[in-house]
Amino acid sequence: MDNSKRRKIEEVVWLEVRTLLIVAFFVIGQRMLLPMVFHVAINAMLLLVVIQVLIEPIAIVARWAFYAGLVLDIVSGTWLGWHSILLLLAMLAVYAVLARITSENWLLPIVAVVLGGLTYHGFNILFTYALVGGFDLTKYVVVVFIPELAVILIPALPVFLLLRSWRGIRRGEVPIDVY
Amino acid sequence: MRDRSSVRSRSGGRGNSLVVAVLIFLAVLFFLLDYQGVLTPVRNMITSYIAPSLGGTQSMVSRLSDAFAGSMDVQRIATDRDALAKENSDLKGQIIRIPQLELENLRLREQLRIEKEHPWRLIGTDISIQTVSEGRRTAIIGVGTNQGVNVGMAVISRYQSSPPALIGVVDQVGPNSANVLLVSDFSSLVSVQIYHGDTVIRGVASGLLERDAMLHMTEIERDGQIVTGDSVVTAGLTRLFGPSLPNAAIPADIPVGIVKSVGLEGRNKVAEIQPYIDPEVVRYVWIIQSDAK
Numbered sequence: 031m032d033n034s035k036r037r038k039i040e041e042v043v044w045l046e047v048r049t050l051l052i053v054a055f056f057v058i059g060q061r062m063l064l065p066m067v068f069h070v071a072i073n074a075m076l077l078l079v080v081i082q083v084l085i086e087p088i089a090i091v092a093r094w095a096f097y098a099g100l101v102l103d104i105v106s107g108t109w110l111g112w113h114s115i116l117l118l119l120a121m122l123a124v125y126a127v128l129a130r131i132t133s134e135n136w137l138l139p140i141v142a143v144v145l146g147g148l149t150y151h152g153f154n155i156l157f158t159y160a161l162v163g164g165f166d167l168t169k170y171v172v173v174v175f176i177p178e179l180a181v182i183l184i185p186a187l188p189v190f191l192l193l194r195s196w197r198g199i200r201r202g203e204v205p206i207d208v209y
Numbered sequence: 210m211r212d213r214s215s216v217r218s219r220s221g222g223r224g225n226s227l228v229v230a231v232l233i234f235l236a237v238l239f240f241l242l243d244y245q246g247v248l249t250p251v252r253n254m255i256t257s258y259i260a261p262s263l264g265g266t267q268s269m270v271s272r273l274s275d276a277f278a279g280s281m282d283v284q285r286i287a288t289d290r291d292a293l294a295k296e297n298s299d300l301k302g303q304i305i306r307i308p309q310l311e312l313e314n315l316r317l318r319e320q321l322r323i324e325k326e327h328p329w330r331l332i333g334t335d336i337s338i339q340t341v342s343e344g345r346r347t348a349i350i351g352v353g354t355n356q357g358v359n360v361g362m363a364v365i366s367r368y369q370s371s372p373p374a375l376i377g378v379v380d381q382v383g384p385n386s387a388n389v390l391l392v393s394d395f396s397s398l399v400s401v402q403i404y405h406g407d408t409v410i411r412g413v414a415s416g417l418l419e420r421d422a423m424l425h426m427t428e429i430e431r432d433g434q435i436v437t438g439d440s441v442v443t444a445g446l447t448r449l450f451g452p453s454l455p456n457a458a459i460p461a462d463i464p465v466g467i468v469k470s471v472g473l474e475g476r477n478k479v480a481e482i483q484p485y486i487d488p489e490v491v492r493y494v495w496i497i498q499s500d501a502k
Contacts (some may be wrong), residue, residue, distance in 0.1 A: 061338055062263065072341030089228040096232040100239070104255050105263070106340045107381055109390030110248050111240030118233050135286050152341055161244070163396045165344070169418040174344040 044092040050097045057101040073150075074103065077182040079117050080146030081190050083124045084138050085197050095121050106142065116150050123149035139190035140183065238398060244325040245249060253353070253383025260337040260386035261351040316493060323365075323373045323495065329460070331365075331495040334354055337386070341489055344418050345347060346391040348377065352495065353385045359497055361455025362391050363463055364441070366491040373484035375399070378456065387496075391488040392416055392424060392465070399456075400446035401426060401465055401482075403439045410435055411444050414482055423469055424482040431478055439468040441482050460500035 053075075060074040077100040082091040099114025106113070124142045133136060155170060242248040249419035320333050338349045352358050362379045378399065381392040390397050391417045393416040401414045430436065445461030447454050466484040474481065 033455070058263065061340065073342060087225055092229045092232045096236060099236060104241075104252060104259065104384040105338050105349065106345070107256070107349055108345075109240055110252050111236040111238070114236035115233070115240060118236060122229070153345075158344070163393045167416055169343055173418045174342075178342065189501040 048095055053094055053097040054101045057098055059103050072181050073178055076120060076146060076150055079121050080142045081139055081193055082123045083121050083133055085118040085193050088125055101116060116153055119153050120150040125148055139186040143183050143186045151175045235440055257353055257383040257385035260349050263337045311480055316448050320495060329500050330498045333495050336494060345395040348389045350387050353355055353383045353387050355384050358382055358387050358496055362459040363459045364494050364498045366486055366494045368486045368491055371485040372464045376486055376488040376491055394489050401441050401443040402444040403441055404435050405439055411462055417420055424484055426480040426482050429478040436467055436478055441465045
């Protein structure tokens with residue numbers, strides 16, 4: 031193997047490790063710090079994944095979703111892959127519906143979070159029903175789905191604007207907003 | 210007006226689709242392997258490594274900030290006072306340790322008191338991570354098989370003036386960590402009993418999806434007399450009827466809560482139990498390793 035090939039492999043590995051570490055930092059913050067500060071469960075990774083779909087190429091977002099899911103499974107004691115599947119499905123749903131719409135539209139993050147949340151919790155209900163046990167669906171919607179969705183809807187637009195600005199800064203773009 | 214460049218930049222080519230497909234395949238593969246138990250030891254091992262460090266994250270952050278402040282002070286002191294500064298720093302370190310030692314002392318005294326009052330042998334530990342999202346309520350603790358913890362062991366705690374009460378059951382265990390299914394989780398099922406006069410009424414307590422919810426007691430004998438305010442304790446029925454099952458490790462008579470209301474669900478009698486402790490507020494727990502000293 032020549033030096034350039036080896037260097038390329040090293041770069042790829044470093045990129046993956048760096049993504050994993052960043053994602054792990056966010057997940058631990060989500061699971062440990064956010065509930066202590068706000069006293070509610072905030073699904074920050076779902077928010078980040080669905081917002082990222084609107085801004086970044088899907089392969090990058092898919093890696094975020096995959097790694098975030100694995101770390102979430104480790105800190106939640108759930109089967110490995112459970113949260114990865116949920117996040118990847120939420121990402122795909124948002125991508126399938128909203129990929130053709132411009133990321134300059136401010137309504138996009140709200141629709142994305144609702145769509146992503148519906149997919150995430152829809153499949154979570156299915157998996158939980160099938161593998162853990164039955165529960166009252168109405169109660170889940172009232173007690174879990176609506177509050178968790180509402181909590182991530184609040185920062186959806188600021189996070190979207192922040193990430194979009196960050197992308198613009200990286201690319202040296204001039205922001206143009208479309209209503 | 211549409212910004213076509215942003216649309217193009219996000220739409221993926223064949224390479225992107227391949228990455229997504231591979232990651233979905235890997236996620237499903239990991240899930241199936243872990244569900245079959247193949248990857249479970251690996252997950253438990255990873256959890257064992259990270260749980261203790263996560264548990265100590267906060268104290269470490271505060272210690273780091275203290276150490277940083279201490280080093281800044283030292284820089285300001287003249288070189289001829291280095292020795293004094295070091296001594297000062299050591300003393301500060303000891304002062305920081307005092308509240309930790311006091312807390313540890315308090316917890317050990319509490320453990321000794323509980324062990325004196327009950328025939329239980331306890332292992333005390335901090336809760337490393339609590340998961341209260343997506344309708345589930347679990348916690349990860351920093352002790353595992355290496356410390357003698359096994360699946361099915363009862364986890365108790367105390368909060369303010371409550372008696373030592375059940376907050377969950379060990380669900381999965383790794384070498385240095387364990388996953389605790391809290392009693393308030395909807396999938397938690399614990400056999401319980403109520404002493405009312407000269408009768409014992411038995412049933413099953415389960416959690417509910419609601420946050421800050423009570424426990425739901427079902428499978429109660431129809432003619433069993435239960436009134437509001439009756440104390441609910443564990444029944445330890447698994448030990449009687451399924452001694453080989455993991456939950457056989459739950460001893461009888463661990464306080465669970467008090468009866469808040471009694472009603473009918475169809476033809477079945479049910480009761481709402483107010484737990485002595487909200488499992489989500491506790492930060493330190495004891496695992497009942499055995500109940501025969």
